[in-house]
Amino acid sequence: MLIGQCSNVSFAYPAYDAFSNKPRTILREICCDFLPGSLTLIVGRNGSGKSTLLKLMSGIYTPTSGDLLLDDCPLRSFREDDLRQAIYRVPQEPQIYPLSLRENLQIGLAQPPDQASLARAVKEAGIADLVGSLRDGFDTLMGPLEQSRSSCYLIADELCRTRTIVRLEHSDVRLLLVDEPASALDPVAELDFCTKLRNSSKGRTVVVVSHRFAQLAKRADMILCMKDGKIVERGTHEELMGVGGEYWELYNAQHASD
Numbered sequence: 001m002l003i004g005q006c007s008n009v010s011f012a013y014p015a016y017d018a019f020s021n022k023p024r025t026i027l028r029e030i031c032c033d034f035l036p037g038s039l040t041l042i043v044g045r046n047g048s049g050k051s052t053l054l055k056l057m058s059g060i061y062t063p064t065s066g067d068l069l070l071d072d073c074p075l076r077s078f079r080e081d082d083l084r085q086a087i088y089r090v091p092q093e094p095q096i097y098p099l100s101l102r103e104n105l106q107i108g109l110a111q112p113p114d115q116a117s118l119a120r121a122v123k124e125a126g127i128a129d130l131v132g133s134l135r136d137g138f139d140t141l142m143g144p145l146e147q148s149r150s151s152c153y154l155i156a157d158e159l160c161r162t163r164t165i166v167r168l169e170h171s172d173v174r175l176l177l178v179d180e181p182a183s184a185l186d187p188v189a190e191l192d193f194c195t196k197l198r199n200s201s202k203g204r205t206v207v208v209v210s211h212r213f214a215q216l217a218k219r220a221d222m223i224l225c226m227k228d229g230k231i232v233e234r235g236t237h238e239e240l241m242g243v244g245g246e247y248w249e250l251y252n253a254q255h256a257s258d
């Protein structure tokens with residue numbers, strides 16, 4: 001049985017294209033399967049549709065045509081609450097809400113985690129010292145004023161990662177979707193984060209979008225390479241390097257810029 005599946009998914013944002021005055025198709029006939037416990041890496045140039053695909057897979061948007069399945073059932077057949085528990089998306093732009101750190105970390109959970117579990121999560125995410133240095137600890141307000149202080153700026157990404165660790169520990173996430181977890185991390189730190197996520201995800205199915213994917217690529221069970229809203233190549237790192245196409249170009253461009 002597959003955990004997730006995209007079956008011929010196409011999508012256009014409701015917004016109208018400025019030039020043609022029509023909705024512009026962003027994803028075209030996407031087909032992909034996610035095996036239980038697998039790590040899938042999605043790569044592609046800016047604007048190729050990676051984030052849009054993850055948003056569809058998490059149920060935020062509905063495909064214009066085609067079907068998205070979780071455990072062989074269409075996403076639209078799930079109750080919204082059940083979907084939110086089963087699929088968790090780590091967004092490309094981390095959100096900090098004007099609430100306390102504790103409230104920020106437990107967002108989306110039915111039951112608040114205890115202090116020991118929060119302490120474990122910040123340790124696992126590598127921000128225990130930072131949190132320890134906050135005047136009010138977990139009760140520190142994370143509003144815009146606090147964010148304007150450099151220490152809180154630093155934890156925007158990290159807070160999002162810690163929230164993910166908390167979420168994985170406290171709810172039955174079946175499909176974890178991670179969109180560029182590490183814009184502020186170097187590739188080694190990104191790999192370290194993804195390894196940690198995989199460990200805390202305990203055999204869950206994980207899909208990661210990344211631009212600096214050299215390390216992750218060798219560990220992924222499947223790589224999907226997108227271009228202009230389509231999956232143009234798929235396979236393992238070795239297979240795709242052998243093709244000498246879009247993936248090969250992205251991989252080499254990444255090395256040239258390192």
Ligand SMILES: Nc1ncnc2c1ncn2[C@@H]1O[C@H](COP(=O)(O)OP(=O)(O)OP(=O)(O)O)[C@@H](O)[C@H]1O
Nearest residue numbers: 013015026044045046047048049050051052053092
């Ligand atoms: N809310 C929106 N409304 C209309 N068009 C959008 C919206 N969000 C994204 N797009 C467009 O959809 C296309 C795909 O965007 P998307 O963010 O999915 O790409 P991406 O592959 O994630 O890019 P990046 O690597 O820069 O994160 C782009 O042309 C983008 O301008």
Ligand SMILES: [Mg+2]
Nearest residue numbers: 050051052092
């Ligand atoms: Mg994106």
